[in-house]
Amino acid sequence: MREITIRDALREALREEMQRDKTVFLLGEDIGRYWGGAFGVTKGLAEEFGDERVRDTPISESAIIGVGVGAAITGMRPVAEIMFGDLSALAMDQICNQAAKIRYMFGGQAIVPLVVRTPFGAGVNIASHHSQSLEAWFMHTPGLYVAVPSTPFDAKGLLKTAIRGSNPVFFIEHKLLYPLKGMTPEEDYAVPLGVADIKREGSDVSVVATLYMVHKALTAAEQLNREGISVEVVDPRTLVPLDKKAIIKSVKKTGRLVVVSEDSKTAGVSAEIAATVAEEALDYLDAPIKRVAEPDTPIPFSPTLEKFVIPDEKSIIKAVKETISKT
C-alpha cells in the first residue's frame, strides 16, 4: 500500500487491465497522447499502449458510446470516456436504450462489457453544462450498473471490476476528487459492485453519502463527535446495485438516517435511498429521515450562487441534529 491520488488510481486500473487483457481499449475525446484526458486520467497510456488502443475521437458523444456498444457485443472490452458527465445527455440513446437494453431485448444472447467513465459534480465555477450530478438518470435505467467511488482504493478496485464484468457500467468520478490521496494497494485487487463500505463507524445517526459528499460527511461527523454525537458514514460505492442490506443494518443500529447527495433533490439519489429505508426499515427509525441535496435548480456560475446550492458540512450537521431533536 502507498498513498496515491484518485487520478493515479484510475490510471493504474486502466493500465493493469490493458496489460492483462488485450481486448480492453479506451476511446474518448482528447484522451490520447496530445492531452491525456481533460482531467489527466489517461496521461501516458497512449505512449504505452499505442494510438490504436487509446483512441482520440471526434466530438461525437453518441458515436463514442455507440462504437463502444458495437465493440462490446463483438468481443471487446471498451472503456469510453465522456469528458464531462453533462455531455452524457448527447449519448443518452446509446447508453440507456442501446447499451442497457441489448442484453435484455435480445433474450440474453449478448453481453455488453462496456464501461463509460465520466466526471460529475460542482464546485469549480464552470456553470450549468459542466457541473451536474446526474446519477439518478442512470439509476433509473435497468440494465446499467452505476459506480460512485469516493477514494483511490475504491476507484481502482471498482474500475477493475467494471472492466472485467459483463454488463455496462456507468462509472462516475467526481471532478473535485481527482487529486484526493489515499492508501491503495500495488498488488492486484478488485472491489465488488453492490458492497457498501462503512467509512466511519458510529452509533447515533447513519449518514449515507456518495462521492465528494462522503468527505463532507466525514468532516461533519468529526465535528459532531466533538459535540458528543456519534455518526456512522455509509458509502454505498455503487448505486446500482445498491447495498440495501448495509444501509438497513446501519439504520437498525442507529435508528436515524440522513442521506446526503450532490444531485438535485427531486427523484434523486437521496429519494431512492430514503424510500428504500422507509419501505423496508421504517420500524427501526426513531426520527423522520432527512435528506441533504441540491435544490432543484441548474448549477449556477457565480461562486456565491454555486456555493449556496452545493450541500456542505453545515447542512449535514444541521440535518443530523434535527434527527436527534425529533426523538
Add this chain to the structure above:
Amino acid sequence: MVESVKLLEMYRQMLTIRFFEEKVFELYGQNLVPGTIHLYAGEEAVAVGVCANLRKDDYITSTHRGHGHCIAKGARLDKTMAEILGRKTGYCKGKGGSMHIADFSIGMLGATAVVGAGIPIAAGAGLSIKLRGTDQVVACFFGEGASNQGTFHEGINLAAVWSLPVVFVCENNLYAMGTRQSRVMAIENIADRAVAYGIPGVVVDGNDVLAVYEAAQVAVERARRGQGSTLIECKTYRQKGHSRFDPALYRPKEEVKTWMKKDPIMRLQTRLMEMGVVTEAEVQNMVQEVRRSVDEATKFALESPFPEPDEALDDVYSTIEGAVTK
C-alpha cells in the same frame, strides 16, 4: 457474371421473405401478432443482394423493418416467427418481438427500433474487427429517414476516418413514415452525403437484386481488404404501409402502381426464365417448397408456449462476472 446457383439462391431467399411477410400480415389479421409490424415486402432485393456477399461470421445491424435482414443473413424462420408472436421459443425468448430480433450465432447483431441508432453500433463492430485483426465485414442497414439523424453523421464519419470495414446500406423507400423525402431533404440521393465523409457513395436500383449484389460485392471486398467503408443507397419502395395501421394514403396511386410493376421478385423471376435458368414448373416447385417452410415455421410458432410471466425478470444483467478473454 453471377452464377446461376447463386441467382437461384437469391430468388429463393426473396420468395421466403415475401411469403414470410405475407404470413405475418395474415396472422396479424387474425389477432395473433401482439403490437405492431413493419413489413419488408417490396424491399427484398436489398437485404438479399447485400447478404449474398457476406459470410456467416460477418455482421449485420438491422432496424424496426428487420425481418428481411434476419432471413437474408440466415436466421431460422421458426425462431423468427415465434419471436414475432411473442413466444418463449423465439430468438429473444419473447423479450424483443418484431422490432428486436437478433441471432448472434450468425452475426445478426440485432435490430434497434430507434431510427439511426444502429449506425454507430455497426461502426463499433467494425472497430472490433479491426482491433481483433480479422477480415470480417459489417453491413449496416437503415432507411433514408435515418440519414437525417446525428448518429448517421457521427457513425459514418468515425467509420471513414478510422477506415473501418463497414458497408452502410441505405434502403431509400422514399417515405419516413408518412413524410416524403423531398419534404425533409434538399437532395435526391442520400449517397451524395458520402462525399462529406470521404468515402465512396453509390446509388443503385434497390429493386434489382443483381444491381444490389454487384454494388455490395465491390463494397464488401473493399472493406475486407481493409480499404474502409462505402455508402450504398438502394432506391426501393415498401409495398405496404409504414406499420400495421397505416393504409399509406399519402402515396399517389400512380406512384404505387409504378413501383408495383418494379416488384423485385417478379423482375428476377422473369430474368431467370429468360436466361433459361429455371422453367415455369421449377418456379412453381420452389414456390410450393418455400410456402411449406413458412407454414412449418408458423406451425412451430403457434404451437409454442408464451413465456412464463416472471421470465420478464430474467436477462436484465448478465451473471457471468469476470468473464475475461486473454
